[in-house]
Amino acid sequence: MNETYSRFRSVLSWVTSGAFLATGLCLIAACLRISRLGPHPFTPETVRAAVRPIRFLPAVCLALSAAGLILDALLPQAAPKQKRAARRAADQTGARRAVLLPRLALLGLALALLILGVAGDGAAGVIAKAVNVCSECVGLG
């Protein structure tokens, strides 16, 4: 029973996180649609027209994630995950390998991005912003 409940909590957690992510993606999509409207000033009508095709999706995702959060807060906590981890203790080498592979892959990706960035003089874009006072960033502008 405990295990089933624990699984349910795990699924709930994934659904909530997924819904949050989907909300974020919807917002990005909405921003992209608005950005294609043309120059300022936007009118409420044009903005509404731009986001109309996706207007339900973020609301549904947000509602789903909110429901997940509320459930998460109301329901009792599942048994600590350490228990499940302890079950895997017998195969620690496998677990370490499971971490090692994504670690190496991400490290490789990071280095590849860095090399591409440096080769394309990407640092210039950073320095241009960093050597001048960003009046917006510090709240002055």
Place this chain on the structure above:
Amino acid sequence: MKAVKEFLGRIRPTKRRLSQLYFALLFNANAKGFVQGNIYRGQSKALCVPGLNCYSCPGAIGACPLGSLQGAFSAGRSTLFYVGGILLLYGVLLGRTVCGWLCPFGLIQELLHKLPTPKLRKNRVTRVLSLLKYVLLAVFVLAIPIAYAFRDEPLPAFCKYICPAGTLEGGLGLLANRVNESYLSMLGPIFTWKFLLLVSVGVGSIFVFRLFCRFLCPLGALLGLFNRVSVFGVRLEPASCVNCGKCVAACELDVRTVGDRECVSCGKCMACCPTGAIRWKRIREKAGRKPEASADRRSIVLRAVTGLLALAVLIGAFCYYSNQEAPAAGGSETGELCPSVSLALLSGGTVEPAAGGSITLINFWGTWCSPCKRELPDFDRIAAEYEGRVRVIAVHTALEAENAQDYAAEHFPQSAILFAVDRPSSPGAATDAFYAALGGRGVYPYTVVLDRNGRIYAKYLSAVDYDTLHGVVEALLRGEEAGPSTTDAPTEHYRVRVTDEQGVPIPEVRVQICADACLSAKTGADGYADFTAAAADYHAAVTVMPEGYTLPTDQTEFPFADGTREVVIVLKRAGDG
């Protein structure tokens, strides 16, 4: 004596606190910036530091990773790769260890939390609130900057509307210095909002442990995603764990398991684990290794060497940055003559902002600067309305100047604005020298208005709108000349005549008169160039030699004789004797 020892034992900083302090000092090693009230402008600013440390802080020697990421969306693919690579590298290597051990803003919050007041412990509400930082990451760091990048208008939304580290380190750090008094004129509703947010975070941190890091920090949210795979950090040995839950209970953050996305690897859980199941991650596991006396000795030596090396690096950094050349302080003030320079136009040719003859608006801008781009249409409107009477020169910073031409061609193809670049006119000269000479202190946009005599009439830090520009131009057209010093200081009329050896006047010759500053003008049909300037010991010179002429001798500067206000420069035809 025992009481003193006990007290010293109580206040003895932990390794983590020392690390936080060390990196806070290292990331802000440009101590000179705090004294002089300006920011560091060297090459190390290209590197993002691991931690939330505003790059507009006078002491900052590196860039803020979050600010850089937001800027990278509109700066091009290479910059995005570069910043993305750095962030990914920090994530994979350190994860949220950055938050616990390196971040200066985390240190400030932890110190505030040390104040002896009732504390709010973690609970279900704080656990839910800890997800808020992911929303901020998605909306303010990704969605809005990306959307605005598509509009070719950089907007660092998180920095602009939320970041309290920017307000504290950058805003207050700059405003604290009296030389930046002029920045006070830039304060508006955004600063009020950000200041209130900073105060709220500060006060909240007294009662809630690491309030900003737990609920609001997008950098922590981003790095937390890598906690499971990060090279450094804490990990749980499942085989030794007895599931007592003491680790999670002792942790002041909203962790559910050791090393999850909320864990900042502070190591507090290690002390309370009854079975020692929580350890630092090791790249290579050495199973079954037992502590030996020699290992202890090695450890002490290693610690001493590491400490000395770290201290040497810190002292070296302070020395290095204190010896860096500071941007020229001061610059021309209102009422003074504009320095004479020749700037390269993007369309080819040159322009001399100080030439005089017409009212001149000089706008310093950058393609990476969102407020600059927003105000350019207002300058375009002024240039069109007052064409022939007002010159508008948009001077792009020397950095990223290659983007300026495309931007100008795309957005202002028929504009009367003269787009120029503030490049060094001679090898080895400082970049953005004209900007500095006019009193620019690293804030963009910056606008300087010159009257007909090339005198500085007004300066505007930050963005100006059409009404302001229109007002100042109208005032100048009505004949209100520049500033108090024009009315206080006596002015004289100076004339420079250029002729050939037969005394025939040579028109259209660019000449200048210089004392502390230079004024430039072209000769008319009668060979005269007229100047109205404060009384001083001027000397005249030909700036651009007319075609087919040359100076008869090596003399290039022609002083005004005592008591006279006129000088004649005689040129000879090239090739004559």
